[in-house]
Amino acid sequence: MSASLWRQRVQIVFFLLLIGIETWFLRVENLPQHQRMVRLYWLGVLPMPVRYADFRIVLAGIEGSRAGADVWDSCRPCAAAGGLPGDLPFNYPKTNVWLGRLMPEGWTPNDAEWIGPLIDVTFLLAAATLLCSSHLGQVAFSAAILVSPPVLLGLDRANYDLIIFSLVLLNLRVINKWSNGGAYVTAFALGLLKIYPVVMILGLIKKTKASLLWFLATVAAEIAFIFLALGQIRNVARNSPQTVYPSYGFPLAFRFLQSYLQSKKVPTALVAASGSAFLFLTCFCVVVMFLTWRNRERLIALFFSIRPAERSAFFTGAAVFSLSFAAGLNFNYRLIFLLFTVPHLFAILRDGEAAAARVGRVILVILFAVLWLPLFYRGPQGVFYLSEIVLTWVLFGFFTSGCLAALYPLFNIRGEKDMVTEIAGT
Numbered sequence: 001m002s003a004s005l006w007r008q009r010v011q012i013v014f015f016l017l018l019i020g021i022e023t024w025f026l027r028v029e030n031l032p033q034h035q036r037m038v039r040l041y042w043l044g045v046l047p048m049p050v051r052y053a054d055f056r057i058v059l060a061g062i063e064g065s066r067a068g069a070d071v072w073d074s075c076r077p078c079a080a081a082g083g084l085p086g087d088l089p090f091n092y093p094k095t096n097v098w099l100g101r102l103m104p105e106g107w108t109p110n111d112a113e114w115i116g117p118l119i120d121v122t123f124l125l126a127a128a129t130l131l132c133s134s135h136l137g138q139v140a141f142s143a144a145i146l147v148s149p150p151v152l153l154g155l156d157r158a159n160y161d162l163i164i165f166s167l168v169l170l171n172l173r174v175i176n177k178w179s180n181g182g183a184y185v186t187a188f189a190l191g192l193l194k195i196y197p198v199v200m201i202l203g204l205i206k207k208t209k210a211s212l213l214w215f216l217a218t219v220a221a222e223i224a225f226i227f228l229a230l231g232q233i234r235n236v237a238r239n240s241p242q243t244v245y246p247s248y249g250f251p252l253a254f255r256f257l258q259s260y261l262q263s264k265k266v267p268t269a270l271v272a273a274s275g276s277a278f279l280f281l282t283c284f285c286v287v288v289m290f291l292t293w294r295n296r297e298r299l300i301a302l303f304f305s306i307r308p309a310e311r312s313a314f315f316t317g318a319a320v321f322s323l324s325f326a327a328g329l330n331f332n333y334r335l336i337f338l339l340f341t342v343p344h345l346f347a348i349l350r351d352g353e354a355a356a357a358r359v360g361r362v363i364l365v366i367l368f369a370v371l372w373l374p375l376f377y378r379g380p381q382g383v384f385y386l387s388e389i390v391l392t393w394v395l396f397g398f399f400t401s402g403c404l405a406a407l408y409p410l411f412n413i414r415g416e417k418d419m420v421t422e423i424a425g426t
Helices: 003-029 033-042 053-066 076-081 094-100 109-131 136-145 149-157 160-178 180-193 196-203 209-228 230-239 251-263 276-294 296-303 308-327 332-351 354-376 383-410 413-424
Strands: none
Touching: 003 033, 003 109, 003 136, 003 149, 053 076, 053 094, 053 109, 053 149, 053 160, 094 180, 109 136, 109 149, 109 160, 109 332, 136 332, 136 354, 149 160, 149 332, 149 354, 160 180, 160 196, 160 308, 160 332, 180 196, 180 209, 196 209, 196 308, 196 383, 209 230, 251 276, 251 383, 276 296, 276 383, 296 308, 296 354, 296 383, 308 332, 308 383, 332 354, 354 383
């Protein structure tokens, strides 16, 4: 069998697997409520009482705002749409409501029954486009992580992050090829919907003066937006659930330690202090910055020796994960942005030097473990939960170093720009 025919067959198998995954998941979603929740629970997912709950809540918030209600102060229809009791203040920026008002007025939370599957299918198609490969090992890895608990959690909720994921990929693969400046503008626009997508500008950097100017202009515009919308951002942050399961983020380690010490009846004054976790995060970031600077030549060789398309996706996924981790607690479905890093890591594994290949292999194993460990615990306790906390810190350190390395060549620090040109040939 020729190599080209083999590659085509591997890609066909991958897309058939994706079709099988979506078909299977739709069958699970259409089970009676109790059966659906039990099935998802045993797959490591903490399901909502109703399917596609997150997008139902979005539609309820838009509907309430149209009616003149201050949904950020109180939104009982949002809670009802998500199958929850009591009140659930809206936790999305106003830009989402303004955009939502372009939708037909007749849409209600019940329309999530047909919009939700469309969101899921769009996300899986985007993920297939990103992860499609002619290498059997990469195909098997990609199919496995697409049925991992964090991905299933996002699919079950028809979460807004699935839409953002698809738009980010569209920006990288289509708009950025048409216009680098247009891609920066799109990244800023996505940052108006949710702040974290704007960091994808790290994946848009090109070694040109124009790209530098666009980068600086986007950063300045985002800072101005945050300053002008600070009150709204605080409302969204206040309304966003800060649960420790199923979540990731820098506070989890301290909360786990505090819970453990309390169970042993040990004083917890140190870890209970509100600034302790942030102080540790700050010290950790300082150490990462120092080590990144000391090893910048190796890191540039590691991150810039692969094709630009895969490198751009890697920096995008690394930046979103690093920002969300440092910002606080996030539901696990946001781990879907780690998918952007997979093609680059496999390229390092295949084409990198021996040392780089070992790094790629280790990070892929850790990434796989982080995505699948939720299958083995059902709450914020136990060795598997602790293992996931530790491994997310490792990923945070690695991906943060990647983000810093992406900035060095742009500003031509001590000749790194020339070295990148020599390594990448771009």
